[in-house]
Amino acid sequence: MATCPICKSVAEEIEPGFFDGKTFRCPKHNEFEVTDTVLYTRTNADSAKWEVPLSRAKDKAPAGARPRINDYCF
Numbered sequence: 377m378a379t380c381p382i383c384k385s386v387a388e389e390i391e392p393g394f395f396d397g398k399t400f401r402c403p404k405h406n407e408f409e410v411t412d413t414v415l416y417t418r419t420n421a422d423s424a425k426w427e428v429p430l431s432r433a434k435d436k437a438p439a440g441a442r443p444r445i446n447d448y449c450f
Contacts, residue, residue, distance in 0.1 A: 381410055381418075382426040399442065405430060409444040418450065425450075 378389035380402040390399040397411040433443035
């Protein structure tokens, strides 16, 4: 099992396909993607600092697509 980078709870890591990052399925945050760059540079960010980027990623995601958290979301 993986850990949700947002809430630090147990999450499932989904096969990302052709994506340079990881895809998570969290009971609280549903499915979302995070780029490798963000995962490696934002490891010490607390949960509150991840909520805004997730919200921005949801706003930018096309209908039916998973939100993707990248550097521009922070």
